[in-house]
Amino acid sequence: MKHCRDLGGKGSFALRAQDDVRAGKGSFALRAQDDVRHSEARGRRILSCLAFLLLAAPTAFAAASTEAVPEATEPVTRIRPEVIYRMSSLGRRASAVFHRKTEDKDFVDQMYATLRFDSTWDYEDSAVFEAGIRTPRSAPNSPVELIIHQAFIESQLSGGRWTLTTGKKVEYDGPGILMNPSDLLNEDKDLIDPLYQREGKFFTRVSTSGSGWKLGLGFIPLRAAMAGKGKAWLQSQAQVAGADLRLQMTSQVDDGLTTGFSASRFVLGDNLEVHVDARQQSRQRDVSVQRERAYSSLKQTDPSLLALAGGRVVVSGKRSTTLEFMQNQGGLTPGAFKDFFAYIASLDDSNADKKPDSRFLGRRYAYLAYHDEDALPKTRVGASVLQNLDDRSTFSSIEIRRAVSPLISMALTPSFFSGSAGSEFGEMPFSSIVYFQVTGRI
Numbered sequence: 001m002k003h004c005r006d007l008g009g010k011g012s013f014a015l016r017a018q019d020d021v022r023a024g025k026g027s028f029a030l031r032a033q034d035d036v037r038h039s040e041a042r043g044r045r046i047l048s049c050l051a052f053l054l055l056a057a058p059t060a061f062a063a064a065s066t067e068a069v070p071e072a073t074e075p076v077t078r079i080r081p082e083v084i085y086r087m088s089s090l091g092r093r094a095s096a097v098f099h100r101k102t103e104d105k106d107f108v109d110q111m112y113a114t115l116r117f118d119s120t121w122d123y124e125d126s127a128v129f130e131a132g133i134r135t136p137r138s139a140p141n142s143p144v145e146l147i148i149h150q151a152f153i154e155s156q157l158s159g160g161r162w163t164l165t166t167g168k169k170v171e172y173d174g175p176g177i178l179m180n181p182s183d184l185l186n187e188d189k190d191l192i193d194p195l196y197q198r199e200g201k202f203f204t205r206v207s208t209s210g211s212g213w214k215l216g217l218g219f220i221p222l223r224a225a226m227a228g229k230g231k232a233w234l235q236s237q238a239q240v241a242g243a244d245l246r247l248q249m250t251s252q253v254d255d256g257l258t259t260g261f262s263a264s265r266f267v268l269g270d271n272l273e274v275h276v277d278a279r280q281q282s283r284q285r286d287v288s289v290q291r292e293r294a295y296s297s298l299k300q301t302d303p304s305l306l307a308l309a310g311g312r313v314v315v316s317g318k319r320s321t322t323l324e325f326m327q328n329q330g331g332l333t334p335g336a337f338k339d340f341f342a343y344i345a346s347l348d349d350s351n352a353d354k355k356p357d358s359r360f361l362g363r364r365y366a367y368l369a370y371h372d373e374d375a376l377p378k379t380r381v382g383a384s385v386l387q388n389l390d391d392r393s394t395f396s397s398i399e400i401r402r403a404v405s406p407l408i409s410m411a412l413t414p415s416f417f418s419g420s421a422g423s424e425f426g427e428m429p430f431s432s433i434v435y436f437q438v439t440g441r442i
Contacts, residue, residue, distance in 0.1 A: 075119040075127075083440045084112040086195070091432035095421065097341045098356040098429040100349040103138075110135050112195060114149060124156045128169075132198070138355060150200045162208045165218075170200035173246070174277045175264040177322045178367040178386065179360070181279035181306040182260030184233070184248045185220065188289075190358040192395075203233065212239040220250065228253060242266070256282035271314055278307035284330055291353060292332055292361050295340040304329035310367070318373035324366070331363035334391050334422070341427055362424050364389040378403045393419025393426045411437045 088108045093099055116130035130150040136142050152167025172189075174180025179191055185203065190196040205218030216235035221227070231250040238245050243265035250258045264275035284300045287293045298304060310324030332340060340361075347354045369384035385396040396418075401411040413435040419426025 075121045077117065077119040080116040080118065081442045082114045082116075084195070084437060086110045086112070086435055086437040088436075089432075089434040090430045093417075093429055093431045096427045096429050097345040098354065098427060100354055100429065102349045104429055108137070110137060111144075114198070116150075124160065125154065127153045137193070137196070147199055149198050152200070157206070162206055164204075164206055166204040168200045168202045170198065172197075173248075174260075174262050175244070175275040176262070176277035176308045176324065177310070177312070177369055178308065178324050178326065178365070180262070180277055181308060182246065182248060182262040182277050184231075184250045184258055184260045184279070187279075187285075188359075191360060192358050196358070205233070205235070207235070213237060222252075231255075254283070254286060258282065273312040273314065275311070276307065276309045278305060280305050281330070292336075292340050292357070293330075295332060295336045295343075296330060297333070297336065298330050306330065316374055318371075319375075320371050322367070322369040322371075326360075326365040326367070328360075328363050332361050333363060337362070337391065337424060338422055341422060344427075356428055360386075360388075360424070362388045362390055376402075388419075388424045391419060391423035391426075393417075393423035395425050407440055407442065409439045411435070411439070413437070 086109065088110070090104070090106050090108065092104055092106055094101070112132060112134040114130060114132040116128065118126065118128050120126045128150050130148075132147045132149055133144050134147065135144055148168060150167075150169055152165060152169040154163060154165045156162070157164055172180065172186060173183045176182075179189070180186070183189070185201050201220065202223065203218050203220045205216050207214060207216035207218075209215070214235070214237040216233075218233040218235070220231040220233050222229040222231075229252070231252040234247070234249040236247045243263055245263050246261070248260035252258075259280045260278070261280075262275065262277040264273060266273045280303065282303050284290075284293055284296070284298055284302060284304065286300070293300070306326075306328045308324055308326040310322060312320050312322045314320045344354065365386055366389055367384065367386045370382065372381045373379070375381055380399070380401045382399040383397070385394055387394045394417075395415070397413060397415040399411060399413045401409060403409045415433045415435075417425040417428040417431055421427070
């Protein structure tokens with residue numbers, strides 16, 4: 001571990017951004033490829049040291065702890081049921097390459113029920129189990145699906161100086177509103193349907209924190225694969241000169257080193273917040289994970305940057321407007337989209353690749369959103385529009401959500417996909433989706 005000692009005190013990390021703000025283009029993060037490749041070797045050395053420390057931590061904690069084990073206490077347990085019923089009116093687009101004549105319907109309803117158990121011991125240790133059942137979104141007549149959303153334990157170690165988290169947990173990170181490239185735990189997040197963002201990820205992490213900073217060391221396994229396919233994971237956070245800075249790094253045998261960085265800060269008092277949210281990949285993801293990669297101009301060994309930059313004007317605590325721009329070096333150009341759509345058009349309805357993606361595949365986007373909870377009592381109103389700046393296609397949405405009682409809320413969310421033939425949103429299987437949702441909590 002001599003090379004670990006050599007790294008001490010050099011602090012080459014760029015530390016990273018805020019929990020409650022949102023995200024950006026970050027042209028400052030564009031680096032020369034030589035710098036990226038040079039830092040990759042150093043990053044692997046750092047992560048190997050962190051992995052060693054992580055494996056050694058439990059033994060160190062046990063040896064260092066001289067306090068008597070406290071007598072066990074009864075946990076405080078809460079049970080929280082929730083039921084969601086959602087009706088969807090779908091405007092089918094028969095000319096789209098993703099349209100499935102025998103599968104796509106013009107009306108789908110869906111039931112989604114969850115039950116969460118949350119136990120806490122002395123406000124320090126906790127265990128959470130949350131399970132759900134739902135009718136499948138894409139096949140509503142199929143048998144219901146059982147999903148374990150969360151099942152994790154969080155415990156204080158070494159007198160509360162360290163926290164161990166292990167299991168399956170929902171944990172999102174990054175200041176971006178549209179998306180969070182720096183959130184390396186959730187690279188595959190469903191960006192179109194919020195109802196499908198409720199399932200967590202498996203990981204084990206040891207973290208510690210102090211005044212204005214936090215550090216976490218962890219491991220993210222790849223399900224049903226050898227341990228060597230998992231990711232070593234570093235998280236760090238600090239507040240510097242009024243800015244929230246965050247850094248994540250993962251190292252994996254196929255993906256190499258990936259670095260996520262975000263920063264956010266309020267300027268002009270509390271009325272304007274600016275942020276960046278970015279991810280630098282030393283390699284492209286495999287086509288089995290991102291099928292459109294086969295039509296990208298980048299090779300799998302090429303590095304790329306996915307970055308988002310923007311600002312949020314805060315009129316009041318419950319009313320704001322957000323503008324963001326996103327650049328994805330590994331995304332598809334209009335010409336690459338043409339080849340990708342030709343492949344999709346050649347498939348029959350039963351092929352799994354015929355289903356559209358829940359992430360954005362292009363290179364450049366602009367996003368504008370408005371959020372208001374002051375205009376009407378007990379009502380939240382939101383509107384957003386996202387445009388692919390290369391092909392001018394758009395995805396827009398409006399949401400009206402109202403609490404009708406302490407137990408029940410209702411939401412109406414119409415969304416629209418528009419664009420010419422051969423454009424990203426113009427080839428979606430539906431020109432519109434109107435959701436009406438009723439949520440009941442006990």
